[in-house]
Amino acid sequence: MVENRRFLNILAHLVLILGVAFVAFPVYIALIASTHGQNDFLSGVIPLLPGHDTIRNYSAMMTQGLASSGAPPLWLMLGNSLIMALSISIGKIAISIISAFAIVYFRFPGRMIAFWLIFVTLMLPVEVRILPTYKVVAELGMLNTYAGLTVPLIASATATFLFRQVFLTIPEELMEAARIDGAGPMKFFWDILLPLSRTNIAALFVILFIYGWNQYLWPLLVTTGTDHYTIVLGIKRMADIADQQPEWNFIMSTVVLAMVPPVLVVIFMQRLFVKGLIETEK
Amino acid sequence: MAAITLESVGKTYAGGVTAVHAIDLAIEDGEFLVLVGPSGCGKSTLLRMIAGLETISSGAVKIGNRVVNQVEPAERDIAMVFQNYALYPHMSVRENLAYGLKNRGVPKDEIARRVAEAAKILEIGGFLDRKPRALSGGQRQRVAMGRAIVREPAAFLFDEPLSNLDAKLRVQMRGEIKQLQARLGTTSIYVTHDQLEAMTLAHRLVVLNGGRIEQVGTPLEVYRKPASTFVAAFIGSPAMNLLQAEVSGGRVRLGGASLPAPGAAEGKVTLGLRPEDLQRTRPGAEGALLMNVAYVEELGAQRLVHGTVGGQSLVCAQPVESDLGDTLTLTADPAAVHLFDAASGKRLG
Ligand SMILES: Nc1ncnc2c1ncn2[C@@H]1O[C@H](COP(=O)(O)OP(=O)(O)O)[C@@H](O)[C@H]1O
Ligand SMILES: [Mg+2]
Numbered sequence: 001m002v003e004n005r006r007f008l009n010i011l012a013h014l015v016l017i018l019g020v021a022f023v024a025f026p027v028y029i030a031l032i033a034s035t036h037g038q039n040d041f042l043s044g045v046i047p048l049l050p051g052h053d054t055i056r057n058y059s060a061m062m063t064q065g066l067a068s069s070g071a072p073p074l075w076l077m078l079g080n081s082l083i084m085a086l087s088i089s090i091g092k093i094a095i096s097i098i099s100a101f102a103i104v105y106f107r108f109p110g111r112m113i114a115f116w117l118i119f120v121t122l123m124l125p126v127e128v129r130i131l132p133t134y135k136v137v138a139e140l141g142m143l144n145t146y147a148g149l150t151v152p153l154i155a156s157a158t159a160t161f162l163f164r165q166v167f168l169t170i171p172e173e174l175m176e177a178a179r180i181d182g183a184g185p186m187k188f189f190w191d192i193l194l195p196l197s198r199t200n201i202a203a204l205f206v207i208l209f210i211y212g213w214n215q216y217l218w219p220l221l222v223t224t225g226t227d228h229y230t231i232v233l234g235i236k237r238m239a240d241i242a243d244q245q246p247e248w249n250f251i252m253s254t255v256v257l258a259m260v261p262p263v264l265v266v267i268f269m270q271r272l273f274v275k276g277l278i279e280t281e282k
Numbered sequence: 283m284a285a286i287t288l289e290s291v292g293k294t295y296a297g298g299v300t301a302v303h304a305i306d307l308a309i310e311d312g313e314f315l316v317l318v319g320p321s322g323c324g325k326s327t328l329l330r331m332i333a334g335l336e337t338i339s340s341g342a343v344k345i346g347n348r349v350v351n352q353v354e355p356a357e358r359d360i361a362m363v364f365q366n367y368a369l370y371p372h373m374s375v376r377e378n379l380a381y382g383l384k385n386r387g388v389p390k391d392e393i394a395r396r397v398a399e400a401a402k403i404l405e406i407g408g409f410l411d412r413k414p415r416a417l418s419g420g421q422r423q424r425v426a427m428g429r430a431i432v433r434e435p436a437a438f439l440f441d442e443p444l445s446n447l448d449a450k451l452r453v454q455m456r457g458e459i460k461q462l463q464a465r466l467g468t469t470s471i472y473v474t475h476d477q478l479e480a481m482t483l484a485h486r487l488v489v490l491n492g493g494r495i496e497q498v499g500t501p502l503e504v505y506r507k508p509a510s511t512f513v514a515a516f517i518g519s520p521a522m523n524l525l526q527a528e529v530s531g532g533r534v535r536l537g538g539a540s541l542p543a544p545g546a547a548e549g550k551v552t553l554g555l556r557p558e559d560l561q562r563t564r565p566g567a568e569g570a571l572l573m574n575v576a577y578v579e580e581l582g583a584q585r586l587v588h589g590t591v592g593g594q595s596l597v598c599a600q601p602v603e604s605d606l607g608d609t610l611t612l613t614a615d616p617a618a619v620h621l622f623d624a625a626s627g628k629r630l631g
Binding site: 171173174176177178179180181182183187191192195196 | 333334335354355356360361362364365366368369370371372381382385386429
């Protein structure tokens with residue numbers, strides 16, 4: 001019995017390690033590739049050990065970009081992506097939490113209609129409504145603007161459901177106690193609902209930040225000038241050139257840099273997230 | 283501190299359920315009034331109307347001399363203690379106590395003074411900086427009371443505040459609430475379904491049944507002279523025996539037995555006898571109740587004997603030393619005989 005379990009343990013670990021290796025290997029390749037000079041790829045063999053051109057690659061990408069494939073300097077694209085990801089996550093969270101607040105705590109005419117309208121937006125992600133949305137954005141003159149990049153992605157209150165569920169788990173007596181304590185609706189929202197939802201906000205922020213950061217189709221449509229390129233768009237541009245070798249060292253250093261912000265968000269938010277999981281009690 | 287007056291206060295919920303029917307009640311300044319009744323009888327609804335958490339469908343609620351029907355809960359000068367305590371989970375105990383005061387713009391040093399005072403009274407000074415989740419049930423209960431005390435309100439409203447505690451702690455907190463109320467002298471309305479809690483705490487208790495007042499009185503009045511079979515069965519533990527009987531010739535008759543009932547009108551009645559009022563008498567005594575013993579419950583201080591008299595079930599309390607046979611010969615004092623109208627259940631005489 002004991003031996004048997006030990007065998008299972010080893011097997012389980014083996015599977016896990018294989019899984020991790022499977023996921024981590026491409027990341028490792030990217031990291032290594034970003035440290036080599038351009039000529040190291042010509043042989044067709046992907047190097048597995050670090051090269052000597054790390055600083056040159058990264059500094060070139062940060063400051064100049066890859067003019068040959070029409071990619072602006074990375075700091076610009078990273079900035080754009082950051083603006084986009086932050087606007088989408090913050091905007092969506094703000095809209096969702098406020099609409100959930102209205103739906104759960106207020107009795108107003110058309111409450112159920114509002115609820116169902118929000119529900120419908122769940123079924124209409126950008127990809128589904130992309131043509132009409134593009135038309136609207138174009139007519140409003142929002143092509144090549146940050147507003148054009150972000151507003152259509154914000155304007156669906158999908159996270160409303162999440163917050164509605166969160167609010168429904170908060171006992172009604174808490175709201176009543178707050179009323180007796182002289183807290184009006186907005187004070188209740190700021191002083192009690194918001195702090196109690198902070199772990200959910202953190203979790204949602206992680207998801208939405210990555211969702212915003214990874215957007216490709218929409219930025220591709222609404223940006224024509226390089227000023228508003230996002231990093232994902234940039235990578236695609238660089239890898240996609242027609243009549244020459246892709247410059248893998250530069251592309252991979254871009255990829256590595258593009259990974260950093262989402263990873264940081266996950267690491268930073270996870271602490272809050274886990275802490276919240278441990279101590280949440282409503 | 284203030285008196286609270288209810289003038290034919292009623293509540294009909296949106297669904298059409300009438301939870302409270304036109305209740306008239308005057309609660310004196312400094313009084314400890316307990317609303318007691320079975321679950322669903324409208325106690326919470328009534329209390330929440332006084333608190334302002336529920337709209338009042340009809341009638342008027344007055345706190346002091348002011349009709350408060352349209353006044354926000356925060357402006358009613360009341361404090362409420364909830365069954366689940368409703369402490370703000372993300373605030374420390376100190377912040378929980380201070381929150382209401384902060385919202386009404388009480389100066390900082392005054393808040394600190396009141397919090398310190400409440401902490402001293404309730405002995406919660408040791409964990410003012412803890413979050414509620416780091417407290418035991420009893421400690422949370424104290425914090426909930428503290429939050430009420432710091433407000434220095436005209437009235438405390440309690441909605442089953444002890445129901446979430448274990449039996450031992452409940453008894454202890456019951457005593458503390460009683461002492462606290464006596465010390466502060468604040469008008470208090472306390473809702474419970476536990477008749478023992480009601481009896482031990484109340485200056486006066488109000489027995490509610492189906493949204494109507496069944497009886498109002500001091501615990502002893504209600505215990506000694508229950509106004510109806512409902513009250514008789516609800517107040518007192520073990521519950522009063524209610525038996526179908528008949529009055530004739532100044533005695534209430536039950537099968538072969540009869541008990542004195544001077545002045546009672548002839549006809550069918552419900553006879554009420556408290557288990558503790560039944561005494562054993564010598565076998566063959568005239569008019570005595572003959573009880574067939576079914577089983578005995580030992581309670582330590584006394585034993586409860588369950589059985590039947592003339593086919594109707596009966597419980598009587600006996601001292602532990604007594605040796606019981608298969609039948610008991612029982613009698614009761616005339617003063618311990620309660621008679622109720624057989625049809626309406628209302629008390630006779
Ligand atoms: N919000 C509500 N809507 C409709 N009916 C309600 C509501 N709250 C309570 N009731 C009904 O009113 C009656 C009294 O409820 P409640 O005051 O909570 O009773 P208690 O506190 O005595 O147990 C019950 O029949 C209950 O079902
Ligand atoms: Mg209740």
